[in-house]
Amino acid sequence: MPISDIPIFSMLRTKLQWHQERQRLLAENVANAETPEFKPSDLAPPTFEAPASGVAPVTLRRTSPAHLAGADGTRDFASRAAHDFEVVPTGNGVSLEDEMMKVAGNQMDFQAATAIYTRGLGLIKTAIGR
C-alpha cells in the first residue's frame, strides 16, 4: 500500500491541492487588479459530501498526441465568483486588501496542513521503530 493511500495522507493531499488551486485563483485576482470588467473568483470550500458520494470523477483521455492537453487527472475543485467588496467604474471588482487577507489565510492553512503531514510521517517512523 503506497503511503499516499493512508487515509490521513490522502485527506491532507486533497487539502494541499485545494490550497494550491486557491493560490492560483488568488494570484489571478491580484494580477488582474486593474483589468477592466474583471470579476474576482474564489474556490468553493471543500465539502464532506462531495468526496464521500462515491461517484468517480469523469476525466478526459487524450486519444492522439496532436490533441490539446486538457486538465491533468488531478481532482478539480469548483470555483465560484467571489463576493464583490466594491466595483470601480471600470467594472473591476478586485479589492487588493481583501485578496491580501485571503492570500495570507491560504498560506497559513497550507502550512498547517504540511505540519500535520510531517507529524503523520513521524508517526509512521515511530511505528517502524526508527
Place this chain on the structure above:
Amino acid sequence: MDLMKSIAIAASGLRAQAGRMQVISENIANADSTATQPGGDPYRRKIVTFQSEMDRALGARLVALGTVRPDASDFQVKSEPGHPAADANGNVKYPNVNPLIEMADFRDAQRSYSANVNVINATRAMIARTLDILKS
C-alpha cells in the same frame, strides 16, 4: 507544479505594472515638452490599458498591457509670445499632462506591484513548506 503557476501569474502582474510605471514616468518627464515649430502640437499624454489573456500552456488568466493609447483631451494653452513654439497670436500649447494625476496613478501602480510581490512571497513560503516535509 501548480504553485509555480501562481508565481508565473503574479510575475505577469509585475510585468504589466512595471510597463505602466514606464508610461507614467514618460508622461511626467515630458510634462513640459512643447513643439519645436511655431503652432505645432506638444507631447500628448499616453494612457495604458490592461487586458486579461488566457495562457493555454499555463491554463491561467495572465494580465498583459494592451495598446498604449493617446489621451484625446485638450492641450493647455498659455500666452507666451516670445516662445519658439508660439503661434501667430502668441499662444503656446503645453502637454495635457497633470502631474498630480500622474503621481496618483503611480502610487496605484506601486500598490499593485507590492501586492503581486506579496503573492510571490506567500507562494514561495508555501513551496518551502512543502519541501520541508522531505526534511522531517
